[in-house]
Amino acid sequence: GAGVSQSPSNKVTEKGKDVELRCDPISGHTALYWYRQSLGQGLEFLIYFQGNSAPDKSGLPSDRFSAERTGGSVSTLTIQRTQQEDSAVYLCASSPPSGGTDTQYFGPGTRLTVL
Amino acid sequence: GNSVTQMEGPVTLSEEAFLTINCTYTATGYPSLFWYVQYPGEGLQLLLKATKADDKGSNKGFEATYRKETTSFHLEKGSVQVSDSAVYFCALSDLGDTGRRALTFGSGTRLQVQP
Numbered sequence: 001g002a003g004v005s006q007s008p009s010n011k012v013t014e015k016g017k018d019v020e021l022r023c024d025p026i027s028g029h030t031a032l033y034w035y036r037q038s039l040g041q042g043l044e045f046l047i048y049f050q051g052n053s054a055p056d057k058s059g060l061p062s063d064r065f066s067a068e069r070t071g072g073s074v075s076t077l078t079i080q081r082t083q084q085e086d087s088a089v090y091l092c093a094s095s096p097p098s099g100g101t102d103t104q105y106f107g108p109g110t111r112l113t114v115l
Numbered sequence: 116g117n118s119v120t121q122m123e124g125p126v127t128l129s130e131e132a133f134l135t136i137n138c139t140y141t142a143t144g145y146p147s148l149f150w151y152v153q154y155p156g157e158g159l160q161l162l163l164k165a166t167k168a169d170d171k172g173s174n175k176g177f178e179a180t181y182r183k184e185t186t187s188f189h190l191e192k193g194s195v196q197v198s199d200s201a202v203y204f205c206a207l208s209d210l211g212d213t214g215r216r217a218l219t220f221g222s223g224t225r226l227q228v229q230p
């Protein structure tokens with residue numbers, strides 16, 4: 001079946017502009033995660049969605065970052081007033097419903113460059 | 116909080132050499148442990164995992180054993196190939212108060228295998 005997909009694959013924007021990054025998780029997966037991979041910080045957790053529960057936003061670096069998940073499926077990560085330090089690869093992952101230790105399946109990522 | 120420490124890279128080996136990449140962790144609960152691999156130009160892929168103490172994860176000739184007493188999950192392969200050249204990430208997943216199983220990653224170790 002199809003894996004996690006993300007779009008766009010690359011995004012170049014100017015400082016101060018807003019950007020939206022999209023994630024389509026694997027069908028049936030109830031958990032969805034956003035991570036950021038940058039040279040200086042490695043791989044960092046940003047936000048977590050589980051079913052219809054309130055998201056865990058504890059990893060978001062500032063209030064310029066927000067995310068939503070519509071209908072328990074597609075998710076959009078929005079960065080407002082982008083800064084150069086936001087340049088990174090943004091990764092989305094999903095995992096199936098279970099009480100156990102679920103594997104997370106990653107998308108290919110969106111490479112964001114802020115000029 | 117949780118943390119993962121893995122050996123600095125790059126690690127450069129000749130084909131058919133033995134590989135060890137060290138990984139140690141700190142966790143407040145009973146984490147699951149993972150090795151993810153990122154091949155050049157590709158996304159993160161799960162290589163192997165272990166969910167409880169003394170479990171051994173294995174895949175594609177790679178192995179890692181969950182050692183609770185030493186809080187370690189070292190990655191080994193008996194004979195590396197050029198195609199194993201990639202960045203390897205050790206990670207843990209711990210069930211927090213919110214039910215979140217976000218991954219905490221190590222900094223990654225780049226492996227270069229020369230023919």
